[in-house]
Amino acid sequence: MAQNVGNLWHLAEPMTELKSLDEVLQADVAIVGAGYTGLSCALHLAQQGKDVVVLEARDIGYGASGRNVGLTNAGLWIMPKEAERLLGAERGKRLNQFLIDAPHYVDQLIETHEIDCDYKRNGTLHLAHNRRAVVYLNKRAAQMAEYGADVSLLDRTSAFELTRAEGYFGALRDAGAGTLQPLKYCIGLTRAALAAGVRIYTHSAVLDIERINGNIGRNIAGNTRLKTQNGYVTAGNIILATNAYEEKISYNKGLYTPLYYCQLASEVLSEARREQCLPANMGCWDSGAVMRSFRTDAAGRLLVGTVGNIHTASANGLKNWSQHVVGKTFPHIGELNYQYAWAGRIAKSVNNIPQIQELHKGLYQIVGYSGRGIAPATVTGKLMADYLCENISIDELPLPFNALKNISFNRVRAAIYEIGCQMSHISDFIMR
Template sequence: MLNDPRTHGLWEKTAPLPPETSALQGALSADVVIVGGGYTGLSSGLHLAEAGSKVVLLEAREIGFGGAGRNVGLINAGMWVMPDDLPGVLGQNYGDRLLGMLGEAPRLVMELIENHDIACELEKNGTLHCAVGADGLKEIETRAAQWSARGAPVTLLDAAETARRVGTSAYAGSLFDMRAGTLQPLAYARGLAHAAIKAGVSIRTSSPVIATERDGSRWTVKTESGRVTADWIIVATDAYSTGPWEQVRCEQVHLPYFNFATAPLSDNLRKWILPGREGCWDTKEILSSFRMDRAGRLVFGSVGALRNTGAAIHKSWAKRSLKRLFPQIGDVEFEYEWYGKIGMTDNALPRFHKFAPNVVGFSGYNGRGIAPGTVFGRTLAHHILGRIAEADLPLPVTDLREPGFRALKEMWYEAGAQVAHFAAARF
């Protein structure tokens, strides 16, 4: 997007076309104005419109421009935090409520895809959290026990079964989550946009919000060339927030994440590498992720930004790592490369913010945007429609707060990833 092949890479090249949209011009009136065209904004708009609400969605760039169009495409259940830790952080009621909602979130994604006939390469074959060494195995054993105690359909796989499913003997085991899957993330966002427009949502792109004002019970949201007056505002900008809600971005530490995609693998290699099409990531602190797209390209990623010296360092690391994991591939070349930013909160959990009367939003997905963004979008719609009271939401209202040394941490993450990848897997 914006003539930069490193923003969305493979996903932009293989996604169906987005709906035709234009910038906001003049004045509109609505029940709800949504700011942000990612999963949260599109899901909330779709669910509101299906319930009869008049909705206008404003996107600063293009549909799926932020994290929704750049991520790996794993439809995960839950968050990074261990299941049993959530009640301790949020309290028992919120912790249990959030776990229940996020555990069912992949199902909602898959139902929306099927109900609206969204062409996004959906694979419903689960995910594998791959254990690196004894410490990694202990981590996934703990996670498996905690999810199993809550009735989740997860299975702990040994090293042999993991090797059969993944195509490498590099892992001590894996946690197989049958709730999860993979998709083409930008295609999913564009499909949600098509469905939302069909339901009646007016989507205006290239329309960054520059100001808001309140007049009685109504809000006016202003862009350079227009304005929307509505009863409610949903803020769905998350890690790419600018303008009136830039504080949402400032609340998060940006973690850069890149992906490379190979050319389509041969039929023989596809029989050995991820034959079940599961999505994978490992337990390393600087983690790696990998999955197959519908055409048989291996998509491989990790922490880091593909700019300045990082572009060459991370590409060299990716080639070495793939050759070590899958020697049968040989020396690989990449057809596509891209990167984006993950917004990390200080406790690795999302936030619910009430910015002002009738101005609400979820944010802080910590690299788990697809399923949480979709289900939180529906939750915001149900809250505005009066179906869910504020006290019954999956998260408490949280004050905006900027973490200490945020800029330094972001510089360290980018530089530290380069140092780690320069040294890793060189022999």
């Protein structure tokens, strides 16, 4: 096995033209974090004439936006009816429609801005790991179809034909979803935002947020100041788009439970081996309590993912687990030579619904995509832009502004998730 452990997505051509902030700036809106949320918000604000500055602590896509699986799925993790129950029928319906339409918006953005991100809109498959899961997926398909999603339930044979994956009982196919190279998508959003006039600074962690006077409000420039190592940005509105990667400041810690997801990527497979795993090139994940994902990349590598962190620098535990799981799932591809291994942190909100909070007037944060954020973060960034440009009122927002509370026993929850995932990986050797 090769030992060069790293994030496959970093093969994307890096952005070298961005600099760190070393001056004092004024803007209508300042955004903290250059992931999908921050960049989409910046792009859509600039398109509506706002003067926007984005500050990123590290590099573009350093957080989840440069680490994820790349499945552009519709809706939330939870069922549409569950969202209606949690948010009330009217708001829940609005949110469901907003997020079920979200992959189409990603589609449009990629096309409009000619974003080169290996995007394939050829559907994704949610695989049923047992018979009960088929019933669940059936219900899910019916509920998503009410919102116009192009979903269908595949029986065991049809799911196998598309995946060659053994051991699954069927699948929910979402024809409107697809796969992309997550970091390339993030870089594409950055380039679109720059072209629209946004000023973006990397290696510019916000260290402090200072209120200059009490008179903060929508569209009143110059009231809040962000401090970095070598500069300041003063703006009327601030968006904290740091999700699970917040550092140096502490506005969202405790508002989500951190949950890790790790992935391995194989060497580029020959045509013959490719026919033995995911021949239709559709991204998949399964309904197991400790989820697994399988997809291929543009070069023809197989990517395998699961919930949990990587606990050794060489990712040996994960590699062993994956050889076992892949051997059972795709028995004809033979042992894989894993060349990349990486993990990312998911911000799991208390109800698996993303949260928007107005901390003070003009200071907002968005957190808690709960592992489904490519399309949701893109459209939520746009939503915040529309709100700040007064195209949409607070009552019309599909996501309510919440007064968020710390999740109780959060560290214990995080530890239980992680231990549970690792135990499940061990039991995979014995049971599955």
